[in-house]
Amino acid sequence: MKKTAFLLLSICTTALFYASCSSDNVANQTDTTSVGASVAIDAANEMDINTGLRVTNSSPTAKQSETPVGVCATVTVTGTTYPKVFTVDYGTTGCADNQLTRKGKLKITLSGPIITTGSKLTIERIDYSINGIKLEGTIEYTNTTTVATVPQWTRKVTNGKFTDLQGRVYTNSGTHTVKQTAGVDTPYVLEDNVYEMTEGNHIVTTDAGASLTLTVQETLVKKYSCVYISKGKLKVEGGFLKGVIDYGNNDCDSNFTYTHESGVGYNLSM
Numbered sequence: 001m002k003k004t005a006f007l008l009l010s011i012c013t014t015a016l017f018y019a020s021c022s023s024d025n026v027a028n029q030t031d032t033t034s035v036g037a038s039v040a041i042d043a044a045n046e047m048d049i050n051t052g053l054r055v056t057n058s059s060p061t062a063k064q065s066e067t068p069v070g071v072c073a074t075v076t077v078t079g080t081t082y083p084k085v086f087t088v089d090y091g092t093t094g095c096a097d098n099q100l101t102r103k104g105k106l107k108i109t110l111s112g113p114i115i116t117t118g119s120k121l122t123i124e125r126i127d128y129s130i131n132g133i134k135l136e137g138t139i140e141y142t143n144t145t146t147v148a149t150v151p152q153w154t155r156k157v158t159n160g161k162f163t164d165l166q167g168r169v170y171t172n173s174g175t176h177t178v179k180q181t182a183g184v185d186t187p188y189v190l191e192d193n194v195y196e197m198t199e200g201n202h203i204v205t206t207d208a209g210a211s212l213t214l215t216v217q218e219t220l221v222k223k224y225s226c227v228y229i230s231k232g233k234l235k236v237e238g239g240f241l242k243g244v245i246d247y248g249n250n251d252c253d254s255n256f257t258y259t260h261e262s263g264v265g266y267n268l269s270m
Helices: 003-020 029-056
Strands: 074-078 084-097 100-110 120-130 133-143 152-163 169-182 194-206 211-223 229-238 241-249 255-260 265-269
Touching: 029 084, 029 100, 029 120, 029 133, 029 152, 029 169, 029 194, 029 211, 211 241
Parallel strands: none
Antiparallel strands: 074 084, 084 100, 100 120, 120 133, 133 152, 152 169, 169 194, 194 211, 211 229, 229 241, 241 255, 255 265
8 A cells, every 4th residue: 555545634634625615615624534534544444454364365385474575564473273363563663564654563363264254354453553643443354255256254343543643533433345356266366356345334433523424335346456446436424514425437546526415526536
């Protein structure tokens, strides 16, 4: 994930705040900061899940203590049989991972092969931050596959807490259904994977008590090899902010649009 992915909070907040100052008056500052926080939280969740998949995804011949390419942390593994616990330690001073400085630890517990129905990948954040943004909470990634050719998972975030560089705190939670639609035939290669988020929602609440709910309206498409969601729509509801985020036509770029229920649209970029 590139550094620009964590500029989402400030960019989205600024862009939609200008919208709120227009004559249409579609938003207020509380709504827009929640939108920015929500986008950044989702980016962090995806980044941590990708890390979890990378450090736990190994062929049967891989060495247990081997640190995967592209992970700057020290990885240790407890257990030779399932469940296995992977500790991803970025240190107290941190290290650069895709131009982002990550500090602290991720404790990743894998109950069984993630491609097996019923297996669960649990990610716990311990004194963890990305570029100074503190992240707390647990992500559970559970395999719920019923059709072998279409792997499926439930992604659940509990006790999520996001503290930005200004000290503002956002709690968050949500559950989504994720399906893999490409790369199924190459289980030990992640780069060709494509995931679709078919349903679910995410709720972000500010320390002042204002809430924003983002619900999947049209399936979201996320390529493992791409930083950004490339297609799909989210329904946005909270305060005066009611509309739709559209991620476009499956191009791997940072562009998306927000259209308010009044019909006024805004071209934005992450």
